[in-house]
Amino acid sequence: MKRRNFFKFTGLAGLTIAGKSASAQEIEPKKEFVGVLVDTTRCIGCRACEVTCSETHNLPVPDIKNDGALAAERKTSETQWMVVNRYETEKGEVFVKKQCMHCWQPACTAACLTNAMYKTETGPVIWRSKKCMGCRFCMISCPFDIPKFEYNSTNPKIQKCSMCWERLQEGKKPACVEACPTDALMFGLKRELMEIARVRVYGHPQDYVHQIYGESEVGGTGWLYLSAVPFDQLGFRMDLGTTPYPEFTTDFLYAVPVVLFGLPAFLMGLNLLARSNEESIAEKGR
Amino acid sequence: MTKQEKPKLTQEFVKFVKFIISEIKPKPPYFTPFNVITIPIILLGMIILVFRFTKGLGAVTNLSQEFPWGFWIGFDVVTGIALAGGAYIITFIVYVMRSEKYHPIVNITVLNGFLAYVFYAGALILDLGRPWNIINPIIGNSFGFNSVMFLVAWHFLMYMAAEFLEFSPVIAEWLGWKKIKKWLSAITLGAVIFGITLSTLHQSGLGALFLMAKGKIHPLWYSEFIPILFFASSIFAGLSMVIIEGSISHRVFKDHMDSEHKDSHNEIIIGLAKFATVAIFVYYFFKLLTFLHNKQWTMLNDFWGFWYVLEVVVFVLIPGCMLAFGVKQRNVNIIRVGSILAIVGVILNRLNISIIAFKWDAAVKYFPSWQEIVVTLMIISLEIWVFRWVVSRMPVMRKSKR
Numbered sequence: 001m002k003r004r005n006f007f008k009f010t011g012l013a014g015l016t017i018a019g020k021s022a023s024a025q026e027i028e029p030k031k032e033f034v035g036v037l038v039d040t041t042r043c044i045g046c047r048a049c050e051v052t053c054s055e056t057h058n059l060p061v062p063d064i065k066n067d068g069a070l071a072a073e074r075k076t077s078e079t080q081w082m083v084v085n086r087y088e089t090e091k092g093e094v095f096v097k098k099q100c101m102h103c104w105q106p107a108c109t110a111a112c113l114t115n116a117m118y119k120t121e122t123g124p125v126i127w128r129s130k131k132c133m134g135c136r137f138c139m140i141s142c143p144f145d146i147p148k149f150e151y152n153s154t155n156p157k158i159q160k161c162s163m164c165w166e167r168l169q170e171g172k173k174p175a176c177v178e179a180c181p182t183d184a185l186m187f188g189l190k191r192e193l194m195e196i197a198r199v200r201v202y203g204h205p206q207d208y209v210h211q212i213y214g215e216s217e218v219g220g221t222g223w224l225y226l227s228a229v230p231f232d233q234l235g236f237r238m239d240l241g242t243t244p245y246p247e248f249t250t251d252f253l254y255a256v257p258v259v260l261f262g263l264p265a266f267l268m269g270l271n272l273l274a275r276s277n278e279e280s281i282a283e284k285g286r
Numbered sequence: 287m288t289k290q291e292k293p294k295l296t297q298e299f300v301k302f303v304k305f306i307i308s309e310i311k312p313k314p315p316y317f318t319p320f321n322v323i324t325i326p327i328i329l330l331g332m333i334i335l336v337f338r339f340t341k342g343l344g345a346v347t348n349l350s351q352e353f354p355w356g357f358w359i360g361f362d363v364v365t366g367i368a369l370a371g372g373a374y375i376i377t378f379i380v381y382v383m384r385s386e387k388y389h390p391i392v393n394i395t396v397l398n399g400f401l402a403y404v405f406y407a408g409a410l411i412l413d414l415g416r417p418w419n420i421i422n423p424i425i426g427n428s429f430g431f432n433s434v435m436f437l438v439a440w441h442f443l444m445y446m447a448a449e450f451l452e453f454s455p456v457i458a459e460w461l462g463w464k465k466i467k468k469w470l471s472a473i474t475l476g477a478v479i480f481g482i483t484l485s486t487l488h489q490s491g492l493g494a495l496f497l498m499a500k501g502k503i504h505p506l507w508y509s510e511f512i513p514i515l516f517f518a519s520s521i522f523a524g525l526s527m528v529i530i531e532g533s534i535s536h537r538v539f540k541d542h543m544d545s546e547h548k549d550s551h552n553e554i555i556i557g558l559a560k561f562a563t564v565a566i567f568v569y570y571f572f573k574l575l576t577f578l579h580n581k582q583w584t585m586l587n588d589f590w591g592f593w594y595v596l597e598v599v600v601f602v603l604i605p606g607c608m609l610a611f612g613v614k615q616r617n618v619n620i621i622r623v624g625s626i627l628a629i630v631g632v633i634l635n636r637l638n639i640s641i642i643a644f645k646w647d648a649a650v651k652y653f654p655s656w657q658e659i660v661v662t663l664m665i666i667s668l669e670i671w672v673f674r675w676v677v678s679r680m681p682v683m684r685k686s687k688r
Contacts, residue, residue, distance in 0.1 A: 077351065107498045113436035114422040115429070131428045134415020136354035137435045141498035148351050149415060151344030156415040237501070245498050249434050252494040252513050256437060256487055263483045267382050271475065274384040 033123035035190040035222035042184035045095035047084050049176035056175040078148040081161040089229040096234045100146045100161035102222030107245030108138035123222050124163035143240050219244030309679050324667035331664025334657045346657040357654035358413040360640035365633050366406030371524025373399025374485035381478040390547045393682045400449040405669040407442045434494045441488035448481035460680040490517040504643035506594040509576040522565035523632040525558050526625035544684040559613050559621040566606040601631025
């Protein structure tokens with residue numbers, strides 16, 4: 001045991017014995033979902049996040065000076081886990097970063113029959129190559145159309161943002177958050193990010209619309225967005241509702257065990273009935 | 287050492303191997319139109335599959351990030367399985383309800399169902415990007431219990447086993463294994479009940495796959511009742527297929543049928559059409575119910591509205607009426623036409639949900655590549671080859687000769 005840990009341990013143990021405040025829950029680190037708050041009013045469209053994202057995850061690095069990619073709205077792809085888009089709005093041009101939303105109850109993980117798509121304990125949704133069999137049901141299910149598939153590979157992978165899961169385990173922030181020069185991106189616990197977001201909206205009602213995208217969309221997402229203009233002008237889907245997507249299949253899945261055990265019993269009953277019918281007919285005929 | 291001195295078991299084994307070899311050999315005539323058409327398709331399909339497995343799915347398919355599921359899933363698996371539903375309906379009628387009238391067709395229907403599952407559900411493997419990981423959801427190192435796909439995959443596997451058991455008495459008879467046949471026949475009812483239960487769940491499960499595609503499927507086709515609609519339509523789709531396949535087999539495999547099969551043919555078709563009529567109207571009223579419940583008449587004014595009316599009226603309501611009329615008039619030809627229309631309707635419905643009305647507003651729509659279509663034709667051809675081989679050798683439509 002390391003010295004520091006030893007002190008921590010004895011200190012906490014002492015507190016417990018003293019019966020002052022520490023409960024068992026406080027000794028074990030609490031698992032809370034993390035997320036990122038995107039303040040689109042602060043984004044200047046420099047695309048530094050795109051570059052660092054590609055570098056971090058060994059993807060082709062975009063040539064942001066010359067590729068003119070902001071001209072048209074882009075989607076994430078099998079070589080880009082995130083993209084920045086430019087939108088002409090009533091309040092001038094606005095830049096929006098787009099990547100996996102890291103839903104609280106993701107459709108992709110509910111869809112995955114091998115648990116390759118996995119909601120980690122702290123919130124990021126990651127893809128695990130050793131489990132995936134490439135059925136692409138996650139792509140069918142994702143309301144944001146985020147998972148992308150390498151169609152031209154014999155060892156195809158699903159490519160999507162992992163919120164830099166490896167970096168988070170090392171105690172670092174996601175690469176894009178660290179690279180952002182204007183603090184448009186902020187990493188933290190979702191609970192705390194929601195408070196910050198509300199403070200900004202309430203404190204500057206003239207600068208923000210009264211909505212935090214991701215607060216309750218599809219049951220809430222890890223990534224949250226603030227905007228000065230209505231979100232439908234920024235390419236956000238407004239028709240997704242607040243029901244977590246896995247709930248669309250729960251009724252069906254609950255019915256499965258009922259049918260699996262109820263139907264055979266019913267069929268056996270029918271069969272017995274048919275048999276006894278035959279016997280009674282045979283007896284009458286005699 | 288003379289022949290007599292050999293142990294009995296070895297002798298039996300040699301006899302068995304010789305019998306199998308003689309049965310595997312193709313029988314003349316070789317240059318039938320069917321062979322001439324399907325052999326090039328099968329060879330071409332094989333070449334395409336070599337490209338698919340050495341260059342990736344993108345080399346031969348038109349799949350994209352927008353359309354992750356194409357013709358191989360939408361037609362081969364989702365539609366193919368619906369049309370293979372005949373087996374569980376017929377086994378229900380014959381083994382559970384003990385209706386002897388349909389006994390002559392039970393073997394051939396189960397064979398058809400089994401092969402359809404092997405080939406069409408098997409086609410799923412061609413579409414998997416990482417097929418070597420297919421063992422993961424089977425051996426239990428990673429079970430996605432909350433996935434509809436997990437349920438469908440497992441039920442496919444277990445249903446194939448159940449159908450194989452249902453068909454196994456015929457194989458035992460073909461091989462002359464009388465004791466084993468008796469034993470296998472005894473467990474048929476169990477296999478049938480298990481099979482019907484699995485079918486109910488995976489037929490509806492195929493529909494449930496699309497529940498999370500809410501917002502991607504045109505609202506005229508998306509409803510929370512997709513699983514029930516898929517189940518109801520698989521009943522008359524399966525029955526219609528049995529009617530059509532029966533009619534074709536009746537002509538093509540005349541020589542392999544005994545008189546019992548030939549004589550009861552028309553009676554059976556009319557009887558099956560009766561069941562199909564009930565199922566198709568139940569399905570139609572379910573469709574109507576969702577239509578009214580979701581106030582969908584407001585959506586009928588464009589192409590998609592027209593397309594929907596075409597599917598529901600021309601290919602559900604009209605074949606339903608034709609089947610009913612055919613039963614009343616005892617006219618087998620009207621029943622056959624009605625069955626074909628009903629089959630087209632189910633194909634259209636499955637393709638609409640999985641491909642055509644899926645991302646109906648996308649800028650670039652998906653259309654299958656010629657390679658995807660050839661591979662599909664290859665799968666159908668291979669299935670018919672195996673079917674023909676089994677029917678011409680095993681006592682499927684006749685009593686055993688041995």
